[in-house]
Amino acid sequence: MNSDLNNWIIKEQNFDINKNKHYEGAFCQGNGYFSVRASFEEGLQGAGQGDIYERSFKSVTTEIQRNPISKWGTYVPTIMGSHPALNEVIINLPYFMDFSFSIQDEKLDMHQSTIVDYKRELNLKEGTLIREFIWIPKDNSCKIKLKYIRFASMEKKHLFVQRIEAEVLEGKALLSLESGIDGNVTTNGYNHFTEMNTNVISDIITLDCKTDIGNRVMELCNLQSKDINFNIIKDEKKILYKGDKAVSAGENYVFEKRSVILTDRDLEDGDLKERGLNLINAANISYEELYEEHRKVLEKKWGISDVKIEGNDKHQLSMRFSIYHLLRSNNEDDPRMAVCAKGFAGEAYYGRYFWDTEIFLLPFYIYTNPKAARNLLMYRYNTLEGAKENARSYNCNGARYPWQSSLRGDEQCSLWEYADNEVHITADIAYGIWHYFSATKDYDFLINYGAEILIETSRFWRDRVDKNKEGGYDLINIMGPDEYSAMTRNNAFTNRMVKFNLNKAMESLEIIKGKDEEAYKKLWNKLSISKEELELFKEIAEKLPVPMDKENNYILQSEDFEDYADINIQGIWKDKSKPFGFFATQEKLYRSKCLKQADALALTMLFKKEFTLEQITNTYNYYEPITTHDSSLSPVNHAIVASWVDNTEHLDKFTDYALALDFNERLGGAEEGIHIANCGCLWQLIMTGVAGIDTAMNETSLISTKTSLPKGWKKVEFKLIWQGKTYKIEAMENYTRINEI
Numbered sequence: 001m002n003s004d005l006n007n008w009i010i011k012e013q014n015f016d017i018n019k020n021k022h023y024e025g026a027f028c029q030g031n032g033y034f035s036v037r038a039s040f041e042e043g044l045q046g047a048g049q050g051d052i053y054e055r056s057f058k059s060v061t062t063e064i065q066r067n068p069i070s071k072w073g074t075y076v077p078t079i080m081g082s083h084p085a086l087n088e089v090i091i092n093l094p095y096f097m098d099f100s101f102s103i104q105d106e107k108l109d110m111h112q113s114t115i116v117d118y119k120r121e122l123n124l125k126e127g128t129l130i131r132e133f134i135w136i137p138k139d140n141s142c143k144i145k146l147k148y149i150r151f152a153s154m155e156k157k158h159l160f161v162q163r164i165e166a167e168v169l170e171g172k173a174l175l176s177l178e179s180g181i182d183g184n185v186t187t188n189g190y191n192h193f194t195e196m197n198t199n200v201i202s203d204i205i206t207l208d209c210k211t212d213i214g215n216r217v218m219e220l221c222n223l224q225s226k227d228i229n230f231n232i233i234k235d236e237k238k239i240l241y242k243g244d245k246a247v248s249a250g251e252n253y254v255f256e257k258r259s260v261i262l263t264d265r266d267l268e269d270g271d272l273k274e275r276g277l278n279l280i281n282a283a284n285i286s287y288e289e290l291y292e293e294h295r296k297v298l299e300k301k302w303g304i305s306d307v308k309i310e311g312n313d314k315h316q317l318s319m320r321f322s323i324y325h326l327l328r329s330n331n332e333d334d335p336r337m338a339v340c341a342k343g344f345a346g347e348a349y350y351g352r353y354f355w356d357t358e359i360f361l362l363p364f365y366i367y368t369n370p371k372a373a374r375n376l377l378m379y380r381y382n383t384l385e386g387a388k389e390n391a392r393s394y395n396c397n398g399a400r401y402p403w404q405s406s407l408r409g410d411e412q413c414s415l416w417e418y419a420d421n422e423v424h425i426t427a428d429i430a431y432g433i434w435h436y437f438s439a440t441k442d443y444d445f446l447i448n449y450g451a452e453i454l455i456e457t458s459r460f461w462r463d464r465v466d467k468n469k470e471g472g473y474d475l476i477n478i479m480g481p482d483e484y485s486a487m488t489r490n491n492a493f494t495n496r497m498v499k500f501n502l503n504k505a506m507e508s509l510e511i512i513k514g515k516d517e518e519a520y521k522k523l524w525n526k527l528s529i530s531k532e533e534l535e536l537f538k539e540i541a542e543k544l545p546v547p548m549d550k551e552n553n554y555i556l557q558s559e560d561f562e563d564y565a566d567i568n569i570q571g572i573w574k575d576k577s578k579p580f581g582f583f584a585t586q587e588k589l590y591r592s593k594c595l596k597q598a599d600a601l602a603l604t605m606l607f608k609k610e611f612t613l614e615q616i617t618n619t620y621n622y623y624e625p626i627t628t629h630d631s632s633l634s635p636v637n638h639a640i641v642a643s644w645v646d647n648t649e650h651l652d653k654f655t656d657y658a659l660a661l662d663f664n665e666r667l668g669g670a671e672e673g674i675h676i677a678n679c680g681c682l683w684q685l686i687m688t689g690v691a692g693i694d695t696a697m698n699e700t701s702l703i704s705t706k707t708s709l710p711k712g713w714k715k716v717e718f719k720l721i722w723q724g725k726t727y728k729i730e731a732m733e734n735y736t737r738i739n740e741i
Contacts, residue, residue, distance in 0.1 A: 007316040008125040012665075015118050017111050020044070020069055025670030026321075026662060027122045027129055028073075028345035029150070032331035033157040034261055035344035037073035038122075038129055041148060041162070041179075042100035044070045045109045049095070049182075053189035056085050065348065065672055072185060075344045077337045077351060078265045080407055081192030081212050087414065088406040090340065090351025091192045094183040094207050096219045096259040097150070098240075099164060102176040103137040114138065124317075124324040125302060126295050127151050134169065142171030142247070152328070153290060154297035158279050161290050162257040172248040178233075179223050179257060180240035181207040188347050198239035200232050201273075204280060205239045208272070216264040218272045220280045225255045258283040258290075267334060301327050304719050304726070305368045307686050311714035318659040319686070322679035325662075326364055329676060332371050335378035336407065339676055346673025352404040352412055353379070355425040355481075356677035358432025359606070360633065363695060364683040366439045367720040373436050374445055380429050381449040383409025384456065387426075391460045394420075398459025401426045417486045421479035423464065426457050427497035431606065431697075434504050439696035441723055447512050447519045454505040455527050458537050461498050465540055472543040480557065481599035483631070484581075484589040488558035493599040495544050496607060502541040506534055554618035555600040555611070567592035569626065580628035597634035598623040601641050605688075608644070609698045617645040624650070632661055632675040636685055643689035643708035651689070652711045658682055690716050691731040693738075702727060704736035 012023055027038030043049070047070035055066070074093040081091040101108045110118075110133075118133040131148040145167040153159040166175070183196050195210035201220075208218045223230065223241045230241040245253070260279045262272060283290065305323050309316040329343040338357045341349035357376055365373035380387075384399055386409020391400035393411075402411035403422045413419040433450040436442065465473040475498065480491035509529070513520040523529075547556035556562070572583050581589065581596070589596075600623055604616045611619075620641050629635050639654035661678050662670040669675060687693050690713075692706035702722045709716065709731065716731040719741070730737040 007313050008123060008320065010122045010124065010317060010321060012120040013118075015110050015115065017044075017069055019665050019668070020110075021067070021071060021671045022665055022668045023120070023670075024071060024073070025345045025673050026665075027120070028325070028328070028343070028674065029127060029129055029152045030328040030344060031152040031154045031157050032328070032333075034074065034076045034152065034160075035329060036075075036097065036152065036160065037071065037345060039070055039072045039095075039097070040110055040131075041097050041164075042108050042110075043072075043098075045107075045112050050184035050186050050191075051189060052186060052191065054085070055188040055190075066189065071346070073346060074185075074261070075351065076217070076261065076263055077331065077340065077344055078334065078407065079211065079215055079217060079263055080351065081187065081190075083188065083190050083192075083350075085414070086188060086350055087412045088350075088408070089187060090344070090347065091211060092185050092187040092347065093217055093261070094181050094196075094209065094219055095185055096160065096181045096221055096261065097162065098182045099162065099179040099255070099257065100177065101135075101144075101146075101166075102178075103141065103173045104139050106138050108135055124320045125298065127154065127298050127324075127328065128291075137173065139173075140171075141173040142249070143169040144175070144247075145169055151291070151294055153294045154301075155293040156279070156283060156290075158260045158262050159283050159290070160259045160261070161283075161287065161294075162259070163287055164255040164257075166247075166253040166255075168247045168249050168251045170249050172246065174244055175247045176242075176244045177228070177255070178240045178242050179221075179255070180205055180238065181219050181221055181259075183207055183209060183237035188350070196237050198234040198236065200234065200239075201277065204277070205232060205234070205241065206273075206276065207239055216272060217261070218263070218276050219259060219261050220276045221257060221259045222280055222284075223255065223257045225253065227253050256287055298327070301369075304721070305364075306718065307683070308715075308717040309713060310716070312710075312712045315655070315659050315710070315713070318663040319682060321663050322659075322682045325674045325676060326361070326679050326683070329674075330365065330372050332369060332375050335375050335382055338376050338379045341676065342673025343676035343679070344673075345670070348672035350404075350406075350412070352406050354404060354677075355428040356633075356680070358428045358435075359602075360677035360684070361680040362432045362435065363687070364680045366436055367687065367722070370436075370440050370442070370721060373440075374442065377433055377436055377445070378449065380432075381453060383407075384453060386410040388456065391463075394464075396460050396463040398461075398463065399426070399453065399456035400460045400464075401429055401457070417479060418483070421477055421486060422483070423478065424480060424491075424494040424497055426460060427494070427501040430454055430457055430501035430504060431497060434500075435695065435697050439722060443511075443515055446508060447516060447523070451505070451508040451512060451523060452527065454501065454508050455529065458502050458505040459533075461502060462533075462536055462540060465498075465544065472545065473540050475544065478558070481602050481631075481633075482557065482595045482597055484592075484594055484596040484628075485558065485561070485564075486590045488560060490545055490547055490559035491599070492546050492555050492557060493603045496546045496603055499541045499544050499546070502537045506537055509534070548615075552618060552622070553615055554622050555603060555615065557595075557598070557600045557623070561593070564593045565591055567594045569594060569628065573628075579630040581630050593626050595623060595627040597629065597631035597637065598627045601637055605637055605640055606697070608694060613645065616641065620645055620647070629657075632669075632678050633681065635661070636678055636681040640681075640685050640689040643685075643692075644706070648708075648711070651708060655685065655710045658685070686716060686718060687720065687729075691718075691729050691736045693729065693736065696722065702738055704731075704738060707731050707734060707736045709733060
């Protein structure tokens with residue numbers, strides 16, 4: 001990838017079929033309401049999108065995905081389907097970007113046709129994807145230069161705009177084109193549509209479908225060109241504009257396509273057909289006007305979220321790449337959804353929400369868009385009943401948030417070791433609530449929503465702990481963030497987060513009592529809180545251990561970690577281009593001192609001030625050599641902690657690795673979607689690592705304690721919002737300057 005325009009544009013200079021799927025994910029576009037993978041409008045020969053096959057639930061880290069060269073993706077996060085093996089999954093919706101040219105019997109194809117001067121560019125600043133090339137048909141009748149421009153409107157959230165420009169450079173030919181909506185798509189090899197109908201309304205084509213859980217989706221398209229008249233061809237699953245034009249050298253043609261997507265789960269009321277027609281008619285203004293209103297919305301978002309890096313252009317572009325995906329995947333207006341683990345750029349994680357939301361994504365939104373941060377937490381409040389049902393299924397009271405959550409808030413994960421044991425997510429949500437409150441002082445949220453979650457989750461922990469013979473409490477059979485240690489005793493990360501959850505439940509009640517006595521009484525009665533219950537919360541919080549190796553002064557990942565077997569990681573790991581998990585069985589991983597990610601370091605990242613610099617350094621030095629970094633969350637976590645302990649070699653190494661994860665085409669990291677948690681944590685690296693600014697969880701005021709620039713970086717500049725005020729941050733070689741603006 002190359003860059004220009006002051007490091008805002010990512011370029012694909014040559015088409016390589018083996019890298020196509022990576023670019024489909026990396027160049028994904030969206031506006032929060034919907035996202036689309038960057039598949040070619042005309043598709044690719046041999047890359048069928050309606051294949052039926054069986055996908056079972058397994059570890060995505062080591063799973064080999066289908067669709068090796070191309071996978072279309074059109075996703076509305078609130079539209080899910082029911083899969084017989086995978087439970088509730090996001091649905092790949094009909095493909096409205098369809099647009100293809102043909103000459104004689106040759107359909108334009110990037111892999112099969114003769115293509116010269118190919119380039120494709122994603123403009124991060126303006127959210128546009130531009131593709132240009134010259135097509136020489138096999139009959140050598142002509143040369144046609146084609147330019148495709150498209151964007152998902154940030155202003156009109158249901159609208160996708162395409163513009164295709166054709167210039168005939170040489171010769172003449174009969175140019176045929178087809179453009180429409182293709183409903184021949186499956187999701188993870190499964191057909192989620194029970195009904196599909198196509199229709200024509202004046203010059204607008206429509207496709208209406210019903211999903212297997214009863215939701216309706218409607219797509220409408222309008223294709224315009226002053227030079228060609230179109231016929232409309234339709235069948236049950238596909239509807240097309242079709243036209244022909246005799247073209248000659250020196251002629252230019254422009255085609256503009258507006259597409260609208262809407263569903264019966266939208267927040268707006270009204271009949272789908274009526275709403276759809278109103279939406280597409282509202283888009284009947286000039287392309288320039290549509291583009292400008294879209295650009296202005298993005299300009300405002302970039303105004304608060306941009307990070308400027310001087311000294312390393314590659315890192316600058318990669319950082320903006322990460323922020324771009326954080327911006328386009330978030331819907332700040334719909335509290336029924338969060339941001340899925342692949343940033344709605346692929347199906348690998350089924351469109352589900354993990355602990356990533358509160359720990360890795362939420363801080364970016366807290367400090368750049370508090371409204372969006374609140375909305376993410378409102379999703380957790382709106383799925384609280386599902387979390388209560390989940391707790392009851394484990395014979396517990398309160399709320400137990402699922403490891404993999406979807407629309408309802410009940411457990412979607414089919415693998416028992418994660419669903420049963422990776423319970424830290426429940427306390428992670430409590431941490432996210434308190435982080436948001438600490439940074440915003442949003443008392444309305446705490447009083448009306450946050451405190452209730454804190455109490456109900458604490459009730460779950462009250463039942464989940466076991467009382468031991470000494471009168472203390474243990475958490476047994478626990479998987480922490482390190483998923484290669486599945487059944488541990490007193491995992492340090494989980495235990496500390498549970499203690500935090502319990503303490504903040506009690507503190508929230510005291511804050512509400514001091515702020516609004518009536519609200520306090522109302523909450524007390526609504527939840528039937530008792531003093532005895534709160535005393536038990538306090539007792540558990542005090543007696544639940546966070547294990548330490550006192551002799552060597554570092555955090556024990558779990559109380560029983562030293563009982564695990566040593567393992568020859570380097571001897572087993574034959575090919576470093578693949579995760580370590582490919583070479584060691586799951587059973588072997590579960591009994592060995594081998595980490596997918598170091599959750600003891602994740603603990604220090606969240607509770608930095610609770611540990612001495614020596615303890616953090618010793619913890620880092622002990623676990624890093626036995627960490628495989630098979631988790632995409634691991635490298636950037638290590639970069640943050642490395643900046644604190646003055647390990648400049650690792651700061652540089654892990655920063656580069658994290659920035660390259662989805663950005664570097666050679667790694668192919670974006671094939672199945674964006675590692676969106678890595679994007680969010682990269683922003684945290686800028687704040688807490690590079691600029692040395694502790695979060696509102698650790699500091700009551702905005703201060704920098706240490707500046708750590710990676711090698712070659714001369715200056716970093718960004719903005720953040722802290723308790724309602726906006727600040728400009730400038731991190732330089734030896735200090736960080738903070739100014740209110």
